[in-house]
Amino acid sequence: MAYQWDFSPVLANAPLLVEGLVNTLRVTGTALVFGVALGLVLALLRLSPRRYLSWPAGFVIEVFRTTPPLVQLFWFFFALPILVGIEMTPFMAGAVTFSIQSASFFAEVFRAGIQSIERGQWDGARAIGMRHDQALRRIILPQAVKRMIPAFMERAIELMKTTTLIATISYADLLFAANEVSQKTFRPLETYTVVALIYFVVIFLASQVARLVELRLARSGESTVH
Amino acid sequence: MRWDFASVFDNTDALLVGAAGTLRIFAICLVLGLSLGLLVGLGRYSRNRWIHIPATIFVEFFRNTPVLVQILWFYFALPILLPFQISPLVAASLGISLNSAAFSAEIYRGGIQSIETGQWDGARALGMRWGQAMRRIILPQALKRMLPALTNRAIEIFKMSTLASAVAYVELLQQGKLIASLNYNPIEAYTAVAVIFFVFLWPLVQFSYFLERRLKRDE
Numbered sequence: 001m002a003y004q005w006d007f008s009p010v011l012a013n014a015p016l017l018v019e020g021l022v023n024t025l026r027v028t029g030t031a032l033v034f035g036v037a038l039g040l041v042l043a044l045l046r047l048s049p050r051r052y053l054s055w056p057a058g059f060v061i062e063v064f065r066t067t068p069p070l071v072q073l074f075w076f077f078f079a080l081p082i083l084v085g086i087e088m089t090p091f092m093a094g095a096v097t098f099s100i101q102s103a104s105f106f107a108e109v110f111r112a113g114i115q116s117i118e119r120g121q122w123d124g125a126r127a128i129g130m131r132h133d134q135a136l137r138r139i140i141l142p143q144a145v146k147r148m149i150p151a152f153m154e155r156a157i158e159l160m161k162t163t164t165l166i167a168t169i170s171y172a173d174l175l176f177a178a179n180e181v182s183q184k185t186f187r188p189l190e191t192y193t194v195v196a197l198i199y200f201v202v203i204f205l206a207s208q209v210a211r212l213v214e215l216r217l218a219r220s221g222e223s224t225v226h
Numbered sequence: 227m228r229w230d231f232a233s234v235f236d237n238t239d240a241l242l243v244g245a246a247g248t249l250r251i252f253a254i255c256l257v258l259g260l261s262l263g264l265l266v267g268l269g270r271y272s273r274n275r276w277i278h279i280p281a282t283i284f285v286e287f288f289r290n291t292p293v294l295v296q297i298l299w300f301y302f303a304l305p306i307l308l309p310f311q312i313s314p315l316v317a318a319s320l321g322i323s324l325n326s327a328a329f330s331a332e333i334y335r336g337g338i339q340s341i342e343t344g345q346w347d348g349a350r351a352l353g354m355r356w357g358q359a360m361r362r363i364i365l366p367q368a369l370k371r372m373l374p375a376l377t378n379r380a381i382e383i384f385k386m387s388t389l390a391s392a393v394a395y396v397e398l399l400q401q402g403k404l405i406a407s408l409n410y411n412p413i414e415a416y417t418a419v420a421v422i423f424f425v426f427l428w429p430l431v432q433f434s435y436f437l438e439r440r441l442k443r444d445e
Binding site: 067068072075078165168175178182188192 | 402
């Protein structure tokens, strides 16, 4: 049985796929920005000596790291809107879910980074009269962030792969566009193959950049955290 | 808004069926993914180009594409090339197992490479062949170092099993969807599903933290 491959119907629908890719990058970018910011907040709360701050932060981090992201997405899309009485678009549900989900992973990266900085740095900052938050902002975080870069990039790549889940609630990302094009052209084999290759090229390039950055950091003698 | 879990408890049977489905696909993908990963990992370690290059391409391809895309490819695209249909369980198991094989191959490779060459030399000095040295000397030591990472992989596989619902395989999330649409109770249904996953996974996650701490202490 020889199947006749024919990519031309898929290529005719290239604009749909491009739009899908742009939407994928939009969700990834949004979740990345909010995820990193929220992750830093969660990490600082979790490191706080005050239990009423560290426990809730630890709870959020553990719940979102332990439950499957698709379950979270369904909860935010189907359950939360009824609970709080607001309309939730698929994009909003995805952005909220992936932001909090990636924030709980980023939080652990931040925590490992901050904890990897030697005590002497804190002591030195204190000795020249800095308060806790000044020491954190000026001395600790700048050093910690550099060590966290490889782990960050790895997480960002994971995030991009996770955003495909948003297709299941009908947001027009690249995977959803694949579904649409394959139904329109009756060419699922070619469509899904092309889309898999698009994902591969984008993610592979991002992985290579991450690898290069890690090598450079390693060469400059910088230790990294994971 | 009043929470009412009675409508969820009325469907305990459906949830049990879902839990059985989740555990089934988890077990299949855990066994296939981790054993295939060992083969691929050894393949990447091989000096023979004909083994080394395909193993590397396999790892790079499956690590750098989303699992959901892989599952949908196996479900919608692959059957066109085959003379038979592919069931949701097979499509989802293929996607998740091959993806896990690629990730665990890197764990095995890192673990094996972390063993000092002196161990190889010692084994060889005792007259062991490569396969014997690997099986009796290197792997037992490497496995101990790899255990935390492999446990994390198992946790990831458990979480990934929910993606099988995208091709309508009957597992917990799929049953949650069903219950929510029959009883108009998405809040309770999806909360219950989330709690069930948390209950399954939390001990496993704590166990992985324990392994990581122990490894850090021992080394």
